[in-house]
Amino acid sequence: MTVTDLVSYEDALAAYDPVMGLEVHVELGTKTKMFCGCSTELKQDANSQTCPTCLGLPGSLPVVNATGVESAIKIGLALNCTIAEWCRFARKNYFYPDMPKNFQTSQYDEPIAFDGYLDVQLEDGEVFRVEIERAHMEEDTGKSTHVGGATGRIHGARHSLLDYNRAGIPLIEIVTKPIEGAGERAPEVAKAYVAELRELIKALGVSEARMEMGQMRCDVNLSLRPNGTQKFGTRSETKNVNSLRSVERAARFEIQRHAAVLSSGGTIIQETRHFHEEDGSTTSGRVKEEAEDYRYFPEPDLVPVAPSREWVEELRATLPELPRLRRNRLREEWGISEHDMQSILNAGAVDLITATVDAGADSAAARKWWMGELARRANEDGVELAALAITPEQVARIAALVAEGSLNDKLARQTFEGVLAGEGDPDTVVEKRGLKVVSDEGALGTAVDEAIAANAAIADKIRGGKVAAAGALVGAVMKATRGQADAARVRELILEKLGVEG
Amino acid sequence: MADLIKLTAAEIAAKIASGELTAVEVTEAHLARIEAVDEKVHAFLHIDREGALAQARAVDEKKARGEKLGPLAGVPLALKDIFTTEGVPTTVGSKILEGWLPPYDATLTKKLKAADVIILGKTNMDEFAMGSSTENSAYGPTGNPWDLTKIPGGSGGGSSAALASFQAPLAIGTDTGGSIRQPAAVTGTVGVKPTYGGVSRYGMVAFSSSLDQGGPCARTVLDAALLHEAIAGHDPLDSTSIDAPVPPVVEAARNGSVEGMRVGVVKQFRGEGYQAGVIQRFDESVALLKELGAEIVELDCPSFDLALSAYYLIAPSECSSNLARFDAMRYGLRVGDDGTKSAEDVTALTREAGFGPEVKRRIMLGTYALSSGYYDAYYGSAQKVRTLITRDFEKAFEQVDVIVSPTTPTTAFPIGERTDDPMAMYLADVCTIPTNLAGNAAMSLPCGLAPEDGLPVGLQIIAPAMKDDRLYKVGAAVEAAFTERWGHPLLEEAPAL
Amino acid sequence: MPGITREEVAHLARLARLELKAEELDHFAGQLDDIIGAVARVSEVADQDVPPTSHPLPLTNVMRPDEVRPSLTPEQALSGAPAQEQQRFKVPQILGEE
């Protein structure tokens, strides 16, 4: 990795205006691949989900997956796009071993959806409109494993191993128009756009859009132009930036790198770049000897797609409430700030919290657990919240046990731990681990009496009016009951027994 | 046995159905014929003796159980080596697929098996169906049974030669620019290019997807119709397959007639480059049609003059993409993998070693025609020509029921004559190509021998899309009249091998 | 149209992944030039207001329901592989994108 000189972000923005283009690939959650009937289910068993078509065997032919087209139209509609009355697939010709036919079946000058926009909300509530150029249908490639090189990279590998289970899985590529006018907020806009798009895709039910699983991948194209000028500068294309945070970091890094090159009198070369999670930097991809010439032409093995207007309107009628509007509604219902809502969105917790509330929890409790204890666990395990082994119903049940006083926060955390460890549902975990709050007044009273006897000096202080000192006695009782007491009730009992008003 | 191999498919099927012959007898007779003559002809690339006999035994057992047999049950067939056959070599005439055993059957292969047709083996062809002489096969040329020093046509020369040398009564061809009809013409056999989409392309190794069409080859019009019916029909695995009933081809072949039909003669299908004997036999055919009660209509189809040019842009363009998959990664030949070379280099070395000169030439041509800066002038214009040709056909078919022409401008030319002159080779398809570009149906059937060389001349009949039955109605009438005039089928005049 | 140069042929060969020999480059340059010269006539219609035909049949919307069909077994899928390892296609080192 070469060390790249950077200028500070502030200095870069003082001289230059960033223009971005974002290309997002979304793997659809269809049952089968885009052009054949092979399952898309994730399997460890390599090359177990292939057929003549997705292996590109001689003689094989593609047939379009109707649900793939339907999903593309839904995405197009949700992005306020025009849906083509007639469009075709095209072949994008280039050789690469992970692509069985050595052309990708994609769309070229006739995308199924075009000219739309997506409004994204920044953390302070400002709404920024991102114009959409197009959304088109295509297929994914196989997966290569590089053997013999360091850390599975291509460089230095002796050979590669190919698994084509992923080859042919439907992809929708969504391309923005150049995003201008975001200024210093460009990286933030990039991140908010991808986050919003992910919410939209999930709301439409067309994909789980899990970035960590590669179901949603983003390319960040960025160029700078001197402030006050119109003409776009030369862009770099940073490929496969696969988390929200990385999208923001990649944009930021490229702004700083471009500024450094430009301000020192250099020129930016148009190239693809790779993003590195470790330090947030990008490095140059292989410089190609000659410009790619994909020799697109209409795919002769497929006939045109001409979605009837009736079908399009039917699909429009099924669109769910747009995530941003829904979030604003929820934000008001939950009574939280824009900032808090943004954090919830970034954590991928909107649906989880909503489902927990639907399961009977109070919204504050639902937010508290998902954004607190559970977010911490997800972070530790390096997974998304939704991937945790706990359901919103289970979270709601734990919240209910806390609300009725059967659990305190500490016991609730232990219950979460048990559920996540696969010990069963919350009630089972509470039962098995013996986590019930000690609510037997007699036993509690004895514990309080013992604590008072053992801490006479503190008890005197409390009698003398220093109510705050009661905390120490509460702690002693909690310790004696191994945390299984209701702390509020313990405090009441202490004050009662010492004849002090709370 | 000698008589057995001269039977038509319809006759063989009838004799098997009646119990007069068994499928095993018939198959053995044809395998014996192959053994006797194919060393000279080289029609087959692979003979599936065991598979064929097993299939034949299954037919005989079916018959013994009293099950109803299909109209072609037990009839042997020679399959062009462009259709995948599970577990049986499929090379497409190319070194790059030498030894490949497909893990799946083409839809057409499945249909043949389901119809209890006996697949004798796979026939020779120009590599990837690119050619008009079968000289481009990586496995050596095929001889024309009329004169083994002459070409049997191409790309399906193996299939046409197998028929003309009585190695099989039925064969399958594919026709991208004339590869069924031109071989039929030069070997004195019958070949039909069905309407595009009439026969599934699934499992047929692609040359030019928007032009390729599999079809029947036989020695009689009725046999072709029976085979046509067995292989045609909608296939959900082929998006370009027509979802409509197969035209009534067999019924038409059994009721040949041109009485009251309007038959078009296109002025663009003659002139320079046409052999005198070919024109002579063609003119006689037109006269015959008139005698039989047809009305002859002169037609002008100016765009046909651009057909060959459009074809030699579209077909190479599509093939440059279709053949990209032969990259040494997943199947087929791999050359140069010595542990130091990259995948990229191994792909390039393999393609260099595995493809013959004509295939490389067309890949290069197509790569050029599609490359940025040239697309509009070449590929784009060629697609416009295609529209113009389709319109010319539409206008013509407002005036006539069918069009006739010579199938190919000359009779079989000597092996080796045109191998260094691609443009001369391409001219062999000048009459057949417009049909591929427009997607409609056409047949070639024998209309006599050219006086100057005594070699067969083909008459092409062209029908509108989905009116394939008209080919058979007209073809059967012409065939009957000629057979009566000659006193026997034309192939009886072919020299013994 | 201008003639096709040897360099152009070399460029096309790279795009098409054909490791052509030196004599082939010359041979093809001449032949491609002849063929292109002969077929370039089609550009006569370039300016005509005619829609291009990409498919010979006027079919649209041929789609299949999103239903799983049986796949090949891994053994079948790999049956033609020039080399394999760990149930995967083994290929020479891949250059380029990471």
Ligand SMILES: [Mg+2]
């Ligand atoms: Mg793409």
Ligand SMILES: [Zn+2]
């Ligand atoms: Zn598949």
